[in-house]
Every structure is written in structure tokens, then in C-alpha cells.
Amino acid sequence: MTDVARLAGVSHQTVSRVLNEHPNVREQTRMRVLAAIAELGYRPNRAARALVTGRSQLIGVVSQNSTLYGPASLLAAFEQAAAESGFAVSVGSVSTLDRQSIVAAVERHLDHRVAGIVVIAPVASTNEALEHMPAGVPIVAIDGDPQRPGALVTVDQVAGGRDATRHLLDAGHRTVWHVSGPDGWFDSAGRIEGWRRTLQEAGAEVPPVMAADWSAAAGYRAGQMLARMPEVTAVFAANDHLALGILRALSERGRRVPDDVSIVGFDDVPEAAYFIPPLTTIRPDFDAVARASLTLLLDQLRSGEPAIVRHTIAPTLVQRDSVAAPSA
């Protein structure tokens, strides 16, 4: 930086001003500095800047298992959005979502003086951890408790559950069964609620929830039970992988989809269009979630005040071939 200043014939502080786009720099001087920067190939040391400002150009993301389709897509989308705004993203995944691990992960990020933190908080314990957070930096929760005070961006799970269920009801089914995600996840709860409410509003019978997790294996197990129950004609699976497992169980027992049983999934994984049959599903807009989170974070950064904003992103129904009218 000193070199740049010398070459441009100014003080290092003026170079800093140019770098930070301070208003009070003469255009001509600015040009000279910029030229010197280019000639020397100078790049500012972000560690030094982080030290003096107390903030690095880094956003920390805390999430659990980035191998699940949702979190992975979210992370990728967020990283891209952040890069466009000049921020790098540092990931701090945790093996369990309990409060202590989350707090530890957040603190690790804080040690690096991140500018902000995004926590993918799909369960209650994760969420609680956020309550007791040293509020030095902006924090945004994704997928957190819809009731949570503070910055939150979430997919409208209830609307997704509603749309899936309504779609099946509209096709003529008397009721819809549900294979749910794991207990304790807000995603699961929201989808269940949307499903149940829609059934109740339509005056349809509400079958018991078949609790599973997010895996195809659990879907397969649930599917084996479903396949033995002739009264089941419509199933809403809490995600596409679950749906895949159900599809296979059904096919093994000779129950055809959509002829005998209709199915709707959730996520719209890229492969869903190539399941047998192509899966009708609910597609959450991860890009929108990522962008909204970043905006929220950046706003807090600018204003200095913690935001109490909730963004809810509505998912959309993607129709393919796994839904039909009941045969009877």
C-alpha cells in the first residue's frame, strides 16, 4: 500500500480512501491511485482490514449436514449471492443440531470477525441457541421457528403442504396420507400442518401421520405399509427421496403409480423428473431464500440495527405424472 501511495504521489491514507470509495477525493487523484494500483497489481490485505474494522468480508454459515439436498442447494445459492456482493462464505457445519454445538460454531465464526452469520436452523434446539447469542453481528436464521423474533427467512412449508394436498384432493381423492420428515424439524411440522389443515377444511378424514426421516430408506419402509392398505390412493411425501422409496415399495407390491396410488413429493430434486413415474412435487425457491437472507444480512450491516423481519418464500407446484384420479 505504501508502494502504491508513493507511485501515485499521495499518502497511504488517500489510497485507503480510494479503496473505500470515500467521497472526498479529487477525481484526478483517484485516477492516479487507481492507475498505480493496477500497475503494481496491488491487492489489499483483508486480514489487516478485518483487524482494524473488526469485520472481515466473510459471512459465516452454520448448517448441519450439507449433504442433504436442501441445505446443499441453499449453501450453493447463498455462496453465489454473497460472492456477487463481494463477500466470501465460510462454512461451519456441526454434527448435531443441539444448542451447544451451534453456539460453538457461531463463536468460531465470531473469532474470525465475520461480518454476519447465517444459521440454517431447522429444529427447535438450534433456534433456541440463537436466542442467547452475543448480538455483535447480524444473524439471519433460515428455516427457523416461524414464531421467532429476529431476522428469519423461510420457505412457506405450510403453503407447500397445502398445495400438495389440495392438488391430490382436486384430482378426486377422498383423502391424502402423509409420510413426514423427522420429528422436531420445522420443515416437517409446517408441511404436516398445511396437509392437515387442508384436509380438515375440505372435510376429509385425517389419517395418522407416518413419521419418517428424509431418507429413501425410510420412505421405502413407509411405502411397504402403505402398499398393503388398499384404501390408500393418495400420498404426500415430505420430500422427493422419501417419495422415491415409496415408489419402489409400491412397485414391488404391484401397486401402480399413478393408476392405483398418486404421489406428490417436495423439493424438486433434479432427478425427480426421471423417477418412475416422473414425480409431481413442490419446488421451493432456494435461490430466493438465499438472496433474501443475504439482503437481510446486508441491511442489518448497513443500518446497524438488528432486523425483526420475516421473509416467507412461497414454493410452487410442479406437475408431472405421479398424480391421477383414483381408479375406483
Added chain:
Amino acid sequence: MTDVARLAGVSHQTVSRVLNEHPNVREQTRMRVLAAIAELGYRPNRAARALVTGRSQLIGVVSQNSTLYGPASLLAAFEQAAAESGFAVSVGSVSTLDRQSIVAAVERHLDHRVAGIVVIAPVASTNEALEHMPAGVPIVAIDGDPQRPGALVTVDQVAGGRDATRHLLDAGHRTVWHVSGPDGWFDSAGRIEGWRRTLQEAGAEVPPVMAADWSAAAGYRAGQMLARMPEVTAVFAANDHLALGILRALSERGRRVPDDVSIVGFDDVPEAAYFIPPLTTIRPDFDAVARASLTLLLDQLRSGEPAIVRHTIAPTLVQRDSVAAPSA
């Protein structure tokens, strides 16, 4: 830090020594400092340390599209391994794998004074970018050019292609068709080579490669052609999603798997066991790749010398139900 020093009745430098595990600190003093740290809840400012040492406790990962199963799993595994060694991981994904983008991504990481960089470099251009890198920090390539000088960790694609092909040949098929990954990827090339060589060694006819990309959609298209060719009894798909697309195309045309056509995939995605039928596939050990990369990086960090080491991780065959003897 000054507070800690005062509380422990020592100088800040001694605190620093305790933190960095310097040998020349009396046990008693060490204890006193540790106690003070605990009492004050002191946490070192990593930005300051990064400034003075020129290295942050951060490892930069450069990759393209972290939504693909391979890169996503790799990233997750690497992040976990790094966390165990006290490093955070900052991701810098890039939309295209051309040289310029890669160089830019690496430089962004360098600005943050990362301790090391991992580049997931599946194509030649990415790899070239690495040649002309300011070698200030250790760099490890994953999936890069097997001929590349420098630190490289890669899945043994050739072995994977060989195992898949041999498995089909052993089942009694006269030859094996191959639906490949995108042009230019080392992964594709390696799998093709393993497949072709095995066929040649067995004296089997080598059918033309059906070039695709990594998507189920491309697999479906290839599958539609394959389905119309009665002489095709065995297919090796370059990844599981491709295989899924092929499976559907085959099923639509009434060709049964494995009765009429046998299929082997690659990746062992968690859902592969729930395809119809469950997919026999090749499973690369992403964990091992991640750990090996980290080790290589850390070794370079310690020794100060660039490594010229190549690690090759052998994948394993996972047998399920998509392979059988040919019917004729």
C-alpha cells in the same frame, strides 16, 4: 489479551506463548494463564493473528457447482476433516471452470491470507490455472489431471471403470456399453479408459461411447437410444443419475432391468438403493479423499515445501439388483 495477562500477573507475550504452546513456559505459569483465560472467557482474535503471521486458520476451497453430488459430498467431508484440525473452510465457487475464473477465485482466497487452498479441478482448464499460481501457499488439487505435477488427490476413476465393466463381463455379457460424463472431465476420461481397456483385454467388442453429461435428463436421452437396440444387454453409466434416466427410458420401452439389460452406475448416491431396481454401483470414498487432501495440505504447511505427491483412492463395487446374466 492484556486483561488476561494482567489477571494472570504475566506479560501479554506469555499469554501468547501459552496459546501457541511454546515449550518454554513453566507449568505453573501456564496453569495461571489458562485459568485467567477461562475466567475471562477470552478468545483470541484470529484476524489479528492472521495479520501478523500472514496466515489465517482458514482453508479455501474452490469448486464449481457444489450441487452435484460429488463436489457437495467432498465439500462436506472436507469441511468436517478441517474442523477437526481447527481450520475453518471458506468456499469460493465459480460459475465456469475456465482458467481466469479459477485464478480469480484463488486470488480472492489469497487476499484473506488462507493457510492453504483446495481446488476441485475436474477439467483441464482448471488444472492449467494451477500451473501458473503464485505458490505462496500450499495448493492441493482434487480430481485433477492424473499427470499433474504437484499435490493431487483423486479417486481412481480407471479402477472404477474397470470394476464396473469387469462385473458386467463376469455376469456373462459379451460386451458393455458406456454412457459417459461430459467431455473434458478427468472423471469421464478415467471411467472411459477403465471401461475400454477392460473390454479390450477381454477381447470384447468396444461399442462407441455415448457422450452425455451428469444429469438424469441426459441419461434418459441416451437410454431411449439404448432401448431400441436389442443387442444392448449391459450398460455402464458414468454416474447414478445418468443410470436413473436410463432406467426410466428402458422401463418406458418395456425393457426390464436386470432381465433384459444390466446396469452399473457410479457414485453410490444414497438413493441408489431405492431405484427400480436397486442399482449396482461404484462407490468412491469421499471421506478418504477429503482426509488425504487435508493431510497433504497440512504436511506442506508444516514442511514449507510444495509436495509432489499423488494420492489415489480406490473405489469399491456395491452390488445390488441391476445386474444379471444376459437372457439369451
Added chain:
DNA sequence: ACAGGCGATGTTAGCGATAACACTGCTCCT
């Protein structure tokens, strides 16, 4: 014509750590 103000720049003082060197008692050797 001159005080006041403002725009453009320079100077100085940290941010919170580590590195390098200086210092103090010991122990140990000859």
C-alpha cells in the same frame, strides 16, 4: 478584505496479535 467553512489531503495512533531480542536467575562445567 477577512473570518468562517469546507473540500482535499497528510499525519499520527491504534486494532490485537506474534517475532525478535533483551534480561534475569539458575545450573553446570572447568
Added chain:
DNA sequence: AGGAGCAGTGTTATCGCTAACATCGCCTGT
């Protein structure tokens, strides 16, 4: 007994920036 050597500690300088204040012209209003 006297100095070399070393373990344990403190002092000072420094990393590369930005914040805060100081400085210097020059324009403006009366």
C-alpha cells in the same frame, strides 16, 4: 569461583490497514 548456556519471562517493534484529527488552500458572504 566465574562464565557459558539455557529456561523463563518481559519489552519493543511490527504486520497493513482505517479512524480521528490536523493542515492547507480556496471559496464564500458581508
